[in-house]
Amino acid sequence: MRLVVIGGVAAGLSAASRARRLDRSLDILVLEKGGVISYGACGLPYFIEGQVASFDELVVYTPEYFRRERAIEVRTGATVASIAHARRQVTLAGGERIAYDKLVIATGARPRCSGIEGASLPHVFTMQNAEDAQRLRSFLDQRQPRRAVVIGGGYIGLEAAGALRAQGLAVTLYCASPDLAGRDDDQLTGALTRHLERCRVEVRTGTAVNIIEPGRVLDTPCDMVLLAAGLEPNTELAAEAGIEIGRSGAIRTDDRLETNLGGIFAAGDCAQTRHIVTGSPAWIPRGTTANKMGRIAGANAVGGRERFAGVVGTSMVRVCGLAVAFTGLSAAQARNEGFQPVTARVEAKDRAKYFRARPTSVELVADARSRRLLGATVIGEWEVAGRINVVATALTRGMTVEDLENLDLAYAPPYAPVWDPLLLAAQQLLRNLR
Numbered sequence: 306m307r308l309v310v311i312g313g314v315a316a317g318l319s320a321a322s323r324a325r326r327l328d329r330s331l332d333i334l335v336l337e338k339g340g341v342i343s344y345g346a347c348g349l350p351y352f353i354e355g356q357v358a359s360f361d362e363l364v365v366y367t368p369e370y371f372r373r374e375r376a377i378e379v380r381t382g383a384t385v386a387s388i389a390h391a392r393r394q395v396t397l398a399g400g401e402r403i404a405y406d407k408l409v410i411a412t413g414a415r416p417r418c419s420g421i422e423g424a425s426l427p428h429v430f431t432m433q434n435a436e437d438a439q440r441l442r443s444f445l446d447q448r449q450p451r452r453a454v455v456i457g458g459g460y461i462g463l464e465a466a467g468a469l470r471a472q473g474l475a476v477t478l479y480c481a482s483p484d485l486a487g488r489d490d491d492q493l494t495g496a497l498t499r500h501l502e503r504c505r506v507e508v509r510t511g512t513a514v515n516i517i518e519p520g521r522v523l524d525t526p527c528d529m530v531l532l533a534a535g536l537e538p539n540t541e542l543a544a545e546a547g548i549e550i551g552r553s554g555a556i557r558t559d560d561r562l563e564t565n566l567g568g569i570f571a572a573g574d575c576a577q578t579r580h581i582v583t584g585s586p587a588w589i590p591r592g593t594t595a596n597k598m599g600r601i602a603g604a605n606a607v608g609g610r611e612r613f614a615g616v617v618g619t620s621m622v623r624v625c626g627l628a629v630a631f632t633g634l635s636a637a638q639a640r641n642e643g644f645q646p647v648t649a650r651v652e653a654k655d656r657a658k659y660f661r662a663r664p665t666s667v668e669l670v671a672d673a674r675s676r677r678l679l680g681a682t683v684i685g686e687w688e689v690a691g692r693i694n695v696v697a698t699a700l701t702r703g704m705t706v707e708d709l710e711n712l713d714l715a716y717a718p719p720y721a722p723v724w725d726p727l728l729l730a731a732q733q734l735l736r737n738l739r
């Protein structure tokens with residue numbers, strides 16, 4: 306039996322590796338159109354800012370490693386042009402046909418560039434994959450630009466703005482939406498805007514860019530442009546093969562990650578999932594999710610019966626030294642979903658005062674009717690991941706505010722204050738719920 310996997314990064318290689326672990330005799334072939342596999346795309350901003358000195362540090366495994374250690378064949382420069390499921394065959398761009406018994410589609414996502422005139426000018430960059438990052442880093446090293454415009458205020462745009470500031474460029478960030486970080490949350494956008502402006506990044510939210518000119522974007526002169534105006538899932542290959550696309554625009558699967566064509570699975574940024582808080586279909590492309598979905602698709606492709614439970618939308622980003630994390634729904638999102646949101650926000654210290662404590666802010670959202678937690682935002686310099694992960698766990702288990710208030714969270718002066726900011730926020734939320 307042969308498993309073919311399309312895409313050689315997080316989801317694709319997780320699928321191939323899990324399938325190998327469960328079935329030693331399977332023939333496994335991974336087809337990747339790019340030249341590099343298994344790298345940490347999440348590390349690209351740190352390569353751009355210079356904290357990661359060489360791109361090679363981001364590469365986890367090579368095709369040779371997969372061949373030698375896992376008996377998985379990986380072909381780079383192999384673009385799948387079509388899938389003929391009736392014949393169980395994929396065709397490569399050069400015309401070569403490859404047979405499969407089971408197929409995992411893990412084709413990822415790409416930056417949205419349509420509708421922006423000038424997006425292919427030579428001084429315009431994206432930061433999505435290995436090639437993009439290497440091209441951008443060479444431009445920075447060789448041309449030493451002084452002024453950059455970043456188009457897009459989602460997490461990639463925010464990270465790019467921070468990386469380019471760290472390289473000493475003057476940065477202006479345009480964002481078509483009034484919100485930053487892709488979250489309908491005024492407090493979060495306000496805090497991020499103030500922080501970016503303190504770091505001398507000019508922020509223009511609510512300003513759509515439709516045209517990039519050679520030396521300027523709108524009224525901002527610049528030497529380079531970083532385009533990060535959103536992502537779209539790579540679904541064309543699947544759609545042309547007759548695979549259903551979901552409401553979110555990504556590939557629709559069941560909870561075993563199998564598509565409507567039996568024997569074809571989809572995982573990672575190209576696939577739709579389910580939001581655990583709302584129960585609705587969602588597309589929230591993240592590396593964590595891609596790895597988990599890949600493992601499950603790989604197991605099920607070799608006969609497993611594993612389920613992917615869905616996501617609560619946990620995200621974290623570092624913006625010019627500040628960690629911003631959120632999970633679940635903001636109050637505005639909760640209202641749109643038909644909940645009756647009540648919020649509480651506390652400004653507290655992230656550890657004992659005498660241990661160089663830094664300010665941190667926690668906002669919690671709960672539903673007034675059920676008292677169930679719906680979401681949270683944590684902003685600070687330290688201990689942000691731990692706090693958002695507690696709320697992500699609470700959301701996954703459907704916990705109430707009382708459940709959170711009663712949690713036995715750790716305390717030691719160097720790491721947390723005796724009243725953790727999460728518990729203070731839960732107490733405040735209970736008062737607001739009365």
Ligand SMILES: Cc1cc2nc3c(=O)[nH]c(=O)nc-3n(C[C@H](O)[C@H](O)[C@H](O)COP(=O)(O)OP(=O)(O)OC[C@H]3O[C@@H](n4cnc5c(N)ncnc54)[C@H](O)[C@@H]3O)c2cc1C
Pocket residue numbers: 311312313314315316317336337338339345346347348349350383384385386411412413414432433434461464539542572573574575590591592593594595621
């Ligand atoms: C700058 C940046 C920072 C990020 N930071 C974070 C972070 O901090 N935390 C987090 O959770 N996530 C982060 N992410 C997101 C994370 O990297 C992605 O969610 C993850 O890489 C998705 O994995 P994937 O395997 O689904 O898709 P991808 O990594 O996009 O891989 C898909 C692969 O499929 C290949 N492919 C596509 N079509 C074909 C075809 N027809 N034939 C053959 N091959 C094909 C592509 O070349 C690509 O290599 C970041 C992403 C970027 C770009």
